[in-house]
Amino acid sequence: MSASGGQPDPALAMEMAKQEMDYRVALFNAMVSSCYEKCIDKRYKDGDLSVGENSCIDRCSSKYWQVTGIVGQMLGAQGAMQ
Amino acid sequence: MSASGGQPDPALAMEMAKQEMDYRVALFNAMVSSCYEKCIDKRYKDGDLSVGENSCIDRCSSKYWQVTGIVGQMLGAQGAMQ
Amino acid sequence: MSASGGQPDPALAMEMAKQEMDYRVALFNAMVSSCYEKCIDKRYKDGDLSVGENSCIDRCSSKYWQVTGIVGQMLGAQGAMQ
Amino acid sequence: GNVPAEQQQQLMQEIEKMQVRDSLRMYNSLVERCFRDCVESFRRKDLDSTEEKCVQSCCGKFMKHSARVGIRFGELSSEAETQMAA
Amino acid sequence: GNVPAEQQQQLMQEIEKMQVRDSLRMYNSLVERCFRDCVESFRRKDLDSTEEKCVQSCCGKFMKHSARVGIRFGELSSEAETQMAA
Amino acid sequence: GNVPAEQQQQLMQEIEKMQVRDSLRMYNSLVERCFRDCVESFRRKDLDSTEEKCVQSCCGKFMKHSARVGIRFGELSSEAETQMAA
Numbered sequence: 001m002s003a004s005g006g007q008p009d010p011a012l013a014m015e016m017a018k019q020e021m022d023y024r025v026a027l028f029n030a031m032v033s034s035c036y037e038k039c040i041d042k043r044y045k046d047g048d049l050s051v052g053e054n055s056c057i058d059r060c061s062s063k064y065w066q067v068t069g070i071v072g073q074m075l076g077a078q079g080a081m082q
Numbered sequence: 083m084s085a086s087g088g089q090p091d092p093a094l095a096m097e098m099a100k101q102e103m104d105y106r107v108a109l110f111n112a113m114v115s116s117c118y119e120k121c122i123d124k125r126y127k128d129g130d131l132s133v134g135e136n137s138c139i140d141r142c143s144s145k146y147w148q149v150t151g152i153v154g155q156m157l158g159a160q161g162a163m164q
Numbered sequence: 165m166s167a168s169g170g171q172p173d174p175a176l177a178m179e180m181a182k183q184e185m186d187y188r189v190a191l192f193n194a195m196v197s198s199c200y201e202k203c204i205d206k207r208y209k210d211g212d213l214s215v216g217e218n219s220c221i222d223r224c225s226s227k228y229w230q231v232t233g234i235v236g237q238m239l240g241a242q243g244a245m246q
Numbered sequence: 247g248n249v250p251a252e253q254q255q256q257l258m259q260e261i262e263k264m265q266v267r268d269s270l271r272m273y274n275s276l277v278e279r280c281f282r283d284c285v286e287s288f289r290r291k292d293l294d295s296t297e298e299k300c301v302q303s304c305c306g307k308f309m310k311h312s313a314r315v316g317i318r319f320g321e322l323s324s325e326a327e328t329q330m331a332a
Numbered sequence: 333g334n335v336p337a338e339q340q341q342q343l344m345q346e347i348e349k350m351q352v353r354d355s356l357r358m359y360n361s362l363v364e365r366c367f368r369d370c371v372e373s374f375r376r377k378d379l380d381s382t383e384e385k386c387v388q389s390c391c392g393k394f395m396k397h398s399a400r401v402g403i404r405f406g407e408l409s410s411e412a413e414t415q416m417a418a
Numbered sequence: 419g420n421v422p423a424e425q426q427q428q429l430m431q432e433i434e435k436m437q438v439r440d441s442l443r444m445y446n447s448l449v450e451r452c453f454r455d456c457v458e459s460f461r462r463k464d465l466d467s468t469e470e471k472c473v474q475s476c477c478g479k480f481m482k483h484s485a486r487v488g489i490r491f492g493e494l495s496s497e498a499e500t501q502m503a504a
Contacts, residue, residue, distance in 0.1 A: 013253070014260075019435075022442070023446070028315070028316070030446055032315045034450055036308065037454070047307055049310050058318060063457050063465055067449050070477070075481075095339070101266055110401070118365075119282070120285070124369050130392070139400050144404070144408070145291065146281055150277050152305070153301065174425055177425070182429070185433065187360070190360050202374065208456065212482065225487055226490070227383075
């Protein structure tokens with residue numbers, strides 16, 4: 001089920017594509033739940049987002065993305081991502 | 083490893099059965115930990131459940147199950163479950 | 165893909181080795197995050213660990229490990245690990 | 247990534263599996279969250295109307311929130327790819 | 333689900349794998365929870381007797397709790413299936 | 419475990435997969451944690467310098483913390499194996 005030579009391994013490429021997807025899904029889910037905690041009023045008076053919540057979500061998404069950049073650089077710099 | 087025709091795919095049926103199990107296990111685990119937070123006294127004076135804790139667990143399980151129903155309907159209604 | 169006789173199944177041995185790894189990784193990750201919550205000052209004045217944090221980490225790791233032992237014994241005793 | 251053509255189909259199947267798995271996980275976490283935020287009393291075994299309404303609002307809010315983050319996530323990803331290519 | 337007979341065995345193996353995986357996950361989360369609730373002081377490297385007793389009670393309570401939720405979960409699942417079939 | 423020689427290679431591949439998966443998971447949880455602890459205000463869409471510095475310190479602390487727990491984990495595992503063998 002896996003190429004054992006030195007040539008490029010399709011199963012490996014497949015695995016990497018899968019892991020990239022897994023990673024993006026996990027990143028998105030973490031962004032959703034982090035911004036939910038920061039922005040959403042938990043009294044749940046109704047099921048709509050207020051103007052304030054909507055603009056908080058936009059800024060939160062942007063800041064969250066920036067944090068992934070800083071953390072990525074720091075992990076890369078120290079070679080901690082193996 | 084997968085049928086590429088239009089006929090029913092045993093690997094797919096297998097996959098669906100597996101995902102159904104995964105889902106039920108995850109649901110059960112979430113119910114356990116949610117009701118633990120709501121019902122259990124964390125002072126841990128002894129290892130037994132009190133009468134109050136036991137009846138709380140029964141009601142909590144019932145209410146948790148009802149919440150899965152409401153959420154399922156809402157996700158279904160908005161086609162958000164893809 | 166799986167031996168259907170009674171003899172030892174290499175796929176099973178493989179699966180067990182994989183699950184042992186998974187388990188050790190999960191244990192390590194849980195120890196990291198548990199001791200982080202208990203020991204680390206979240207004001208983040210700088211990126212270094214203080215003397216107090218370092219000794220807290222050592223003791224926390226040791227105590228966490230001891231808790232795995234107690235819980236393991238109790239689950240084993242009651243046969244709850246299936 | 248650069249996936250050989252003959253594995254594209256397998257990849258599509260993996261994506262489908264992931265989508266099912268992910269929507270079930272989302273469903274589960276939504277139940278957990280709305281239960282935690284909306285149900286506080288255990289003197290009865292049925293939800294009262296306040297709890298029911300709260301769960302519905304929680305669910306509605308979460309879906310709208312999730313959709314909005316999805317749009318932003320898409321924009322931020324495209325921007326990042328554009329910068330990488332430049 | 334409707335799984336072809338020849339795949340039943342494979343499904344059983346998957347169930348076994350899941351059970352092992354799930355009991356290990358449960359073990360891990362139990363350690364995490366009881367550690368969090370019972371161990372507060374880090375002035376020594378060994379658990380004292382109060383902490384040990386607390387961990388044992390926590391563990392005992394959790395197992396009883398989990399068993400009880402299991403029974404309720406089974407009942408609620410059966411009810412749901414009965415209603416679906418009706 | 420006692421894994422047959424011809425499966426060693428497959429096991430090595432599994433270990434590699436796990437390491438990638440695990441480092442991605444660690445990366446994600448680090449972002450989540452440092453975001454949660456460092457970013458409180460949403461009146462602008464860009465991090466200010468205090469937030470940036472906080473994220474860097476958080477990240478640095480977590481990596482040092484994780485490395486130290488790793489050393490202790492290794493020692494505790496070896497001790498346990500020694501005791502098992504005795």
